[in-house]
Amino acid sequence: MRNSRWQPTLPVRASIALHLLAVMFLIAAPGQWRWTLGAVMGDHLLLMLTGLWPRSHWLGANLTELPVLAAARKEIALTIDDGPDPVVTPQVLALLDSYAARASFFCIGEKAARYPELCREIVRRGHAVENHTQSHRHYFALRGYSGLMRELQAAQDNLTTITGQVPQFFRAPAGLRNPFLDPVLAKLGLRLASWSARGFDTRIGDARRVGNRLLRGLRAGAILLLHDGNSSRTPQGIPVILEVLPTLLAAARAADLRLVTLRQALS
Numbered sequence: 435m436r437n438s439r440w441q442p443t444l445p446v447r448a449s450i451a452l453h454l455l456a457v458m459f460l461i462a463a464p465g466q467w468r469w470t471l472g473a474v475m476g477d478h479l480l481l482m483l484t485g486l487w488p489r490s491h492w493l494g495a496n497l498t499e500l501p502v503l504a505a506a507r508k509e510i511a512l513t514i515d516d517g518p519d520p521v522v523t524p525q526v527l528a529l530l531d532s533y534a535a536r537a538s539f540f541c542i543g544e545k546a547a548r549y550p551e552l553c554r555e556i557v558r559r560g561h562a563v564e565n566h567t568q569s570h571r572h573y574f575a576l577r578g579y580s581g582l583m584r585e586l587q588a589a590q591d592n593l594t595t596i597t598g599q600v601p602q603f604f605r606a607p608a609g610l611r612n613p614f615l616d617p618v619l620a621k622l623g624l625r626l627a628s629w630s631a632r633g634f635d636t637r638i639g640d641a642r643r644v645g646n647r648l649l650r651g652l653r654a655g656a657i658l659l660l661h662d663g664n665s666s667r668t669p670q671g672i673p674v675i676l677e678v679l680p681t682l683l684a685a686a687r688a689a690d691l692r693l694v695t696l697r698q699a700l701s
Contacts (some may be wrong), residue, residue, distance in 0.1 A: 440620035488609025494616030505655030516663030535693035538672035540653035543589035641677035
């Protein structure tokens with residue numbers, strides 16, 4: 435995807451304007467600094483809370499469901515995060531093959547570098563590899579513009595070199611972000627994608643609960659989220675995704691829904 439010019443959202447433009455007004459007010463009335471500081475701190479708190487809402491559109495464009503045309507074609511997108519995993523991912527690929535389903539794998543750059551052939555196999559089987567950061571650190575959303583740029587650019591370069599396919603979409607770790615992310619995405623030509631339904635399968639080891647959460651969100655235009663990396667285990671030690679996928683894929687087939695990659699849905 436080509437670089438695009440960053441267009442700040444209305445809340446972000448309002449925040450920028452508030453900071454400029456705060457500077458002007460401090461110059462004109464330095465004795466009122468407490469009020470100025472309070473307004474700026476309130477603005478920062480609001481932006482922080484917005485960044486903790488993965489499906490929010492306030493900080494920038496965010497794909498939370500497929501376009502109307504894709505929904506009309508009865509398409510859904512299965513997205514799979516945190517891989518590749520040398521044990522789980524091959525089994526996920528086999529399950530997808532058995533239903534002729536396609537998925538978007540949001541891969542971590544460091545893991546892709548450890549298992550490059552597995553990433554290439556994902557693409558060979560007709561799926562897409564997308565950007566899920568280089569290192570997937572828990573403090574990702576605390577980085578500034580330069581830190582975010584280094585993190586995403588490193589993953590972008592690694593994944594492109596390994597697969598020969600340039601990532602077009604990005605997903606933040608846990609969906610958490612800050613106002614600096616959107617201009618970085620614009621610079622790299624990436625599109626932010628979250629989800630319409632998730633199973634919390636990195637925290638819940640009960641496959642039935644995870645599956646029920648996803649089945650409730652199974653509809654045309656849905657974007658579903660599961661994990662091949664960092665997947666919780668059932669009491670029997672089986673990765674939850676491997677227990678959930680057969681039921682989910684069968685339900686999608688019964689509902690005449692077609693699983694496609696995000697790229698296919700938006701083409």
